[in-house]
Amino acid sequence: MTHNLILNTQTLDIPALLALQEKPAPFTPGEALFWNDPHISAQMLATHLDPTTDLASRRPETIDRSVDWILSTLGLPAGAAILDLGCGPGLYTSRLARKGFTVTGVDYSRRSIDYAAGYARDHSLAVAYRYQNYLELTDEAQYDAALLIFGDYCPLNPHQRATLLANVRRALKPGGRFVLDVSTRECRRKHGSRNGWYALESGFWKPGPHLALEEGFDYPEQSIWLDQAIVIEADGKISVYRNWFQDYTPESITAELEAGGFAIESLWGDLIGQSYYEASEWIGVVTRINS
Ligand SMILES: C[S@@+](CC[C@H](N)C(=O)[O-])C[C@H]1O[C@@H](n2cnc3c(N)ncnc32)[C@H](O)[C@@H]1O
Structure with a gap:
């Protein structure tokens, strides 16, 4: 089964997504001050x-x-x-x-x-x-x-x-x-993000339709964990939200x-x-x- 994910003249920025699959260095920031974003x-x-x-x-x-x-x-x-x-x-x-x-x-x-x-x-x-x-x-x-x-x-x-x-x-x-x-690490074992995705008409990250790709990255030597959500809106805009945890x-x-x-x-x-x-x-x- 195939679907055309791109409507009109937009193109999906696959290179950007490829780069975002890489494990970032610890504490690399995502969207700045997202707790203050009006919707979030x-x-x-x-x-x-x-x-x-x-x-x-x-x-x-x-x-x-x-x-x-x-x-x-x-x-x-x-x-x-x-x-x-x-x-x-x-x-x-x-x-x-x-x-x-x-x-x-x-x-x-x-x-x-x-x-x-x-x-x-x-x-x-x-x-x-x-x-x-x-x-x-x-x-x-x-x-x-x-x-x-x-x-x-x-x-x-x-x-x-x-x-x-x-x-x-x-x-x-x-x-x-x-x-x-x-x-502690036990908290992360129980609650850390698992790799997954969902599409929503409206949700936690965005008021409009979006696709969220969630991933957890583990840095076991440093007891660090990253919950990352890559959020793609209908116009192709990509936002990266990162929650770092030093356990x-x-x-x-x-x-x-x-x-x-x-x-x-x-x-x-x-x-x-x-x-x-x-x-x-x-x-x-x-x-x-x-x-
Ligand atoms: C997980 S919530 C906990 C709130 C509260 N302590 C409670 O348990 O109900 C974290 C809070 O810290 C605030 N916060 C995070 N970083 C901050 C910073 N650098 N300066 C001031 N507030 C911050 C957030 O806006 C948020 O309200």
Whole structure:
């Protein structure tokens, strides 16, 4: 059976597709800042707010438990200042503000920050929201604790990770705490992209008809994984979306955070207090800055 994939005078750019089949060097970027794309950010916000999925944010009952666990583990004084990096639509910040903490949320999805600020206004919650790239954070000695939740450390390249750690150190008060979770290879084994394709009238990546070619690339020596989606629109335009993941072991995250000036206080299997175990998909990390 044959079909003519090309209508009118368009030609399909096969050489471009051939080049995109090659395994890229680790952390080669795809489309820049795609979380801020008007269409994709709308899909993302809907996914963050969908209580039935763990795809963009964890489910509400998990977030409730996580906030309680983080607060009891840190034992912060009433009103302590907490910075949530990559706060998304404010699912953690809102809960922290309701418990009386002084909360700042930073995110570079304009749509998520606008939603979070609107929610805070409607519910009379005093959260300071800022549309900002946390790699450009300049706050100094302001916070008792900083949070980076749902694996947001893992898509960063080594230089960006060092920058982020320096920014968090600068932002924290002496003795301040930094809590984050990072994924493990087990997470990638379970959730990494498998090679496949689909065509849609409208979908996550594009509002109009498109063909998506999804592929997972493994870099086992470096514990790096790439989920790549090549998206071809009806006019032949090709967009490449890349999600990089640096996965960790307890040893590798300990070494990296210590090198960045943080002392590990405890390691967990998640951020709700489960012990770390061999097949954990996550590592929950509680640290304190070295003074
Ligand atoms: C997987 S979501 C997690 C959101 C939130 N922590 C949660 O668990 O509900 C990652 C968030 O980090 C934000 N983000 C990613 N890179 C960022 C950066 N460099 N600066 C600020 N925000 C960033 C994204 O816009 C997105 O809202």
